[in-house]
Amino acid sequence: MTGFDRLDPALQHHIVNTLGWPGLRALQDEAIAPVLDGADAILLAPTAGGKTEAAMFPLLTRMQSERWTGISVLYICPLKALLNNLQPRLAEYAEWLGRSAMTWHGDVSQSVRGRIKRDRPDILLTTPESLESMLVSESVDAGELLNGLRAVVVDEVHAFAGDDRGWHLLAVLARLETLLGRRLQRVGMSATVGNPDELLGWLQGGATGPGRVVSPAIAGGAVAPEITVDSVGGVENAAKVIAALHAGEKRLVFVDSRRLAEELGAQLRQRAITTFVSHSSLSAAERRESEQAFAEARDCVIVATSTLELGIDVGDLDRVIQINAPRTVSSFLQRLGRTGRRPGTTRNCLFLGITDQSVLDILGMLQCWSSGWVEPIVPTPEPRHIAAQQLLAAALQTRRVPLSGWQQAWGELPLFDADGQEIFDHLLSEGFLEHDAGSAFIGSEAEQHYGRRHFMDLLAVFTAAPVFTVFAGRQEVGSVETSVLTDPVEGPRVLLLAGRSWQVTHIDWKRRQVYVETTDIGGRAKWSSAPDGSSFDITRGIRAVVLGAVPAGITLTKRATATLADQRLLRRDHVADDAFVIIRDQRDDWRWWTWAGSKANRTLAAWATDLVPARQKITAESLRLYPDLAVTDIRSRLAELRAARHRSLPAVDANAVQGLKFSAALPEHLALATLAARISDPVRASTVLGEETRIQITR
Structure with missing residues (x-):
């Protein structure tokens, strides 16, 4: 029996006759058995690979066969725009079975929320923040509203798992399960990741139970995408290239900052190109208008940051153009997957490097991609500030938290670890929580810090600049x-x-x-940002390119070929086939070419204070050493560093704690420890210390 045969007959009918599908895709067919049998699952497929149907068709079948009532499925997304985009499709699938789907998030009106409470849909699309708002709201009885809940679907699960919002999502789901008194089936959907089994374990939140990763190979292999790398030397030249190429086609241009999106958008409009812009600092209405206009147009360009990386539908794309390198291979795969969806078309991406360094960054990322490597999804370490937030949110939800056994509200979730009791005691001692008769409740400090607008500041986990x-x-x-x-x-x-x-x-x-x-006067765009810098693996990919590697399956333009040749010549002293190098350059400065990524280099700088001056900009490729060191000094101090048993984490400026949301609810030393863990990479730094290193004078 195939997976299709196990679906509800009405679904089978509409798949064939309404959708006009000759059958299910491999992912959709293979997902049916584990999801129907109630197992947790991670469903992996490229963008537009049919993941939504792979999750929802078997859940709709269970809904019918097991006669679920009320809100029985939560569909959680990281973006409100993605929820709005998906709701009509899920509503159509639900209607085939006489069921319904509605959306609940911060932009949904009170009248619609009232209708949801009175006439509950079978599927509720929401965000983790809105779900937590339901749990703490005085106007919503979450236990009664969600008492029929059986399953949770998490779309774009990788976008949660590598961020603090992932810890928040898991914590909210754990509290919801405690409220309902039962375990919920969890189904996550993602594009390709480097560690799917670990991602499944993360989604299960520390609980043990049946689970399966569904990631079928594409029969016959995927058609190779068309990847081209060009070197254009500036934003204005990038605009000239985009304006000159692919006239009459729909082009999605990704950039790595809001400022660059605005500057490139203005340059394209000056060249009479129909251009739209999308990024997080535009109003929701402005973004919707741009995305809708772009979806309906043909000969046009939309310039976007990662806001359009996830699965929001902007119509059939002809081309994806990437300015500089995306931060990760995973992001590249998401963006590449926006193309090649129509029959007879091929996935494609044109990279435009606006500096010589960005051309190397592009090729380093593509070197990792062409070797089949994709980043593992790693949860953010030591989320103590989320633990503090959860204790306060739980006090809002239940009105009283027991002074002993309070951890039970989160089940097996490893959120609090060894510091949980210290955080709880700190909240009590500082007045964020007050207590009597063996239980704690919200205190005056929590109201002062987070109480505005019904504690909305407490329920938003991500932080933006004022x-x-x-x-x-x-x-x-x-x-x-x-x-x-x-x-x-x-x-x-x-x-x-x-x-x-x-x-x-x-x-x-x-x-x-x-x-x-x-006005016709040229304007200025500016937003602050604090990027992590290149990862260890992508920086090592750049080193491989400098040493002579060329990513397989790509085309270099003449300009990119010339830029690469120039960079290899300029950097010939920074690399060696058989070792990593420490060189004294023509300015008489020592530089250690670790090629280890920003976090690892920051960690090495903290460990090797007698080698590395504190006052320097930490880059992904190298570290500047003290200029008065002799070769024997460097060798002896490296040997001591390799033998050291105790190594410090990077120092964190106390002012930086202000950028860690909910840091006010933590003891300062725990807030500093959390930040230090997040800017360091001890594992990769140790790898560097174990590698062959040669000290030499510049040729």
Whole structure:
């Protein structure tokens, strides 16, 4: 019996006659048995690989055969826009069986929420933050509203797992299971990841039970994508190339920052290219208008940050263009998967490097990709601030938390570890929690720090810089950070936002609002960011390229070939086939070419304070050493470092704690320890110390 044969007959009918499918894809067929049998599962397939149907068709079948009632399936996504995009499709599938699907998130009106509470849908699409809001809300009886819940589907599960939102998601699901008194089936969906079995274990949240990774091989092998790398030397030249190529086609251009999205969008519009812009600092309405217009147009470009990396539908794409290198191979695969969806088309990506270094970064990432490597998804380490947030949220939910045995609300989830009791005691001693009669409840400090707008500050796990909302008349355009409004300028202050220039007419500092009008004067875009830098593996990929490797399955333009040759010549002293090098360059400076990634180099700098000066910019490729060291000094100190038993984590500036959300609810030393763990990589740093290293003078 095939998987298709086990589906509800009504589903079988509509798959063949309504969707017009000749059969199920391999993933969809193989997922039916484990999901129907109630096992937890991770479903892996490229973008547009049919993962939603692979999860929902067997769950809808269970819904019918087991006669589930009320809200029986939660469908969780990382983005509200993705929920809005998916809801009509899930609603159609549900309607085939006389069932329904609705959405609940921060943009959903109170009237719609009231309708959901009165006439519960069978499938509820939501975010982790909205789910936690239900748990703590005084106007929602979550135990009664969700008492029919049987399964949770987590879309884009990799986007949660490598971030603090993943810990938050697991903690909220654990509290929900405690509230309902039963275990929920968990089904996660993801594009290709490097460690699917570990990802399944993560999704199960420490519990043991049946689980399966479903990742069928594509029959006959996938058609090789068309990957081209070009070197263009600047944003203006990138705009010229994009404007000149692929006229009449729909092009999605990915960039690595909001500032670059705005600058490139403006350059393309100057060249009369129909251009839209999408990034997180634009208003939801502005993004929707851009994405809808792009979906309906043909000869146009949309310039986007990672906001369009996930599965939001923007119609059939002809081309993906990537400016510089994406941060991970996984991101590249997501973006590449946006193309080649129509019959007769091929997945494709054109890389445009706007600096010589970015061309190397692109090739290093592609070297990893061409060897079949994809990043493992690793949960963020030591999430003590999420533990503190969860204790406060649990106190809001239950009104009282027992002073002993409080950990039981989270079941087997390894969120609190050895520091849990210290965090709990700190919340009590500092007034975030108060207690009497053997239980704790929300205290005045928690209300002061997080109590505004019904504790919404407590329920949003991710942190953004303070921003001002930008209005053109009554229309919200987006948001900007304070510095772009306070930096000195000559003449009028002009912003670049949504790919257009806006002259500031008034700033309401109290309400944090900016009023603007359109202008032809060139505007300025600026947002702060703190990227991690290249990983160990991608930096090693760059080293391999400098040594002579060329990623398989790609095409280099003449300009990219020339840039690569120049870089290999310039960096010939930075690499060796048989060792890593420490060299004294022509300026008489020592530099240790570790090629280990930013986190590992930061860790080495903390370990080797007698070799590495503290005041330097840590890069992914190398570390500057003290210039007065002799060769014998370097050798002896490396030997001592290799033999050392105790090694320190990188020092963290106490001011940096302000960037860790909920740090106010932690003892300072635990907040600093969490940050130190997140900016370091002791495993890779130890790898570097074990590698052959040669000390030499520049040729």
